[in-house]
Amino acid sequence: MKIYDRVEEYVETPDDVGEYKMPEAYDMVENVNQEKRFFVAMQRYKDPEAKDKMNPFAEQEAWEEHQIGKSKLQFGSKDKKPSSDEYQYVFEDTIDFVKSSVIEGTQPEDDSNKEDIKAKDILKRELQDERKTLPIFKFRDELLKAVEEYQVIVIVGETGSGKTTQIPQYLHEAGYTAKGKVACTQPRRVAVMSVAARVSQEMGVKLGHEVGYSIRFEDCTSDKTIIKYMTDGMLLREFLGEPDLASYSVVMVDEAHERTLSTDILFEKFSDYFDSAPIFKIPGRRYPVEIHYTKAPEADYIDAAIVTVLQIHVTQPPGDILVFLTELQAKIFEPTPEGACKVVLATNIAETSLTIDGIKYVIDPGFSNQRAGRSGRTGPGKCFRLYTSYNYMHDLEDNTVPEIQRTNLANVVLTMKSLGIHDLVNLDFMDPPPSLHQKLY
Incomplete structure (x- = not known):
């Protein structure tokens, strides 16, 4: 009787107990529990959350979940509360968009756009007020009158007088850009780009439209450009395609005192008009x-x-x-x-x-x-x-030695020949190159 009770107890014992059991003889057809026979195989493809429904992809999904978990390795305790992102996205450049309905006039702009417009108006007024504080402002009318009377004007202005940024704007405001573009040359590329950016900001226009610049390998201008800043070398290149510079109403050769090679060659092109040119002196320093x-x-x-x-x-x-x-x-x-x-x-x-x-x-x-x-x-x-x-x-030199006196003359000769200046021997240089006759012959 005790043996029977032990056998019955063994049969009713769950299969998941932590002890070893002798497997049943599945080769014997009689009295074999088929459900128990395939229990292990069925468990492998069974989704625990799907109750009795079989999931043939359970093993694949479990493997994928394991691999994804390894790719998202996280440190710290498992019960750590999720925190929000510590950093925000920062964009150096942004693009302003406007709704089509606003353009068509069927929907008014929202308050944020109005605030942007208001901020831009305030900035523009501040820039205009700052322009009036520059030393050159008091000479504006007198300067424009001289431009109308004389073909060439020599302006002597100290640093900070505002001549580079303001004179082209004065000429535009006086109507000279209706006859052609206003050009302003600078010896260096960085100065060309920075001054053009400043003037476009003061005029409230986009750089490359009404105000643009041209340097070697980069032309930031368009058909709308009326004020053009460029290196003196780029203006020389324009002489080759347009000897009379007919597309310009006024040409301003800035920083002439630096006596770069290109500036000196430009002087030779305009030298016939220097004798009768008036001289303007503009103070520059606003603070001691x-x-x-x-x-x-x-x-x-x-x-x-x-x-x-x-x-x-x-x-x-x-x-x-x-x-x-x-x-x-x-x-x-x-x-x-x-x-x-x-x-x-x-x-x-x-x-x-x-x-x-x-x-x-x-x-x-x-x-x-x-x-x-x-x-x-x-x-x-x-x-x-x-x-x-x-x-x-x-001990110090008062002025910089002109580049034409310290550079290779081969480039000088070729450049001036290309501009139609052929009699270099008898040319009246502002500062003639050393031993020009010996090097030419």
């Missing part, structure tokens, strides 16, 4: 600039510049610093973060044409007399010269 000299000559100006930067940062009131040493990049125009001091290292490209907001201190190793004007444009400033007062008065 203190000049400081070293008490003794510096042996290593790079080391002296670094020391001076640190010395200014520690001992002087807050303000950005401009050092004339190495290459200039467009990043210099970005505003300085609060509580920081921006130090700009630049070649003589920053000497003229460009105004860098926030510059209060200038460090000049001693290659030009104009660099003090880089400070004092937007507020009082100081210029620290890494040479003595005696060196400044006796």
Whole structure:
């Protein structure tokens, strides 16, 4: 009886107990539980959430879930509460869109668009007010009158007077762009691009439309362009295709004092009109600039510049610093973060044409007399010269040596020949190249 009870208990025992059991003899047809026989095989393809419904893809789905879990490996405790994203997407450039219904006039613009328009109007008014504070503004009417009377005008303006950005706009406002484009040349590419961007902002137009620029390998102009900034070399190229420059009503050769090769060649093209040209003198500096000299000559100006930067940062009131040493990049125009001091290292490209907001201190190793004007444009400033007062008065050149006197003459000869200037020997150069006769013959 006890044996029978044990057998009955064994038969009723669930299959999932943690002990080994002798398998049934499935080869015996009689008294074989077929459901129990295929239980293991059926369990393999059974979805636990589908109750009695079979899922032939359960194994594949379980494998895929396992692989996906490995690809999304996460650290930390499993019961950690999900948190929101710590970072937001930041776009450097955005595109403004407008609904078609707004364009068609069937739906008014929303409040956000109105706020944008209001902000742009405020910025435009501020820019117009700032234009009136420039030293050249008081000479506007007198300058336009002289342009109407004379074919060539010589303008002598200090740095920061506003001549580069304002004169082309004055000419446009006076109606000269109705007769042709207004051209303004610059010796350097960065100056061309930055000035064009500034003028387009002041006029409230898109860069490349009414205001554009042209530099080597890049032409940011269109059929709408009426004010065009370009390098002096690009204007020479336009002479080749249009010798009379008939598409222009006024040509402005800016930064002529730098005496680049292209500028000097342009002077030769216009030299017949110089004798009767009036001269305008425009003050430039709106704020005082203190000049400081070293008490003794510096042996290593790079080391002296670094020391001076640190010395200014520690001992002087807050303000950005401009050092004339190495290459200039467009990043210099970005505003300085609060509580920081921006130090700009630049070649003589920053000497003229460009105004860098926030510059209060200038460090000049001693290659030009104009660099003090880089400070004092937007507020009082100081210029620290890494040479003595005696060196400044006796050793430094007053002006830059013209490029035509220090460059290979092969390019000079070919350029002037292409422009129709053939008698180079008897040409009345502003500053003739050295040994021109010997090199030509």
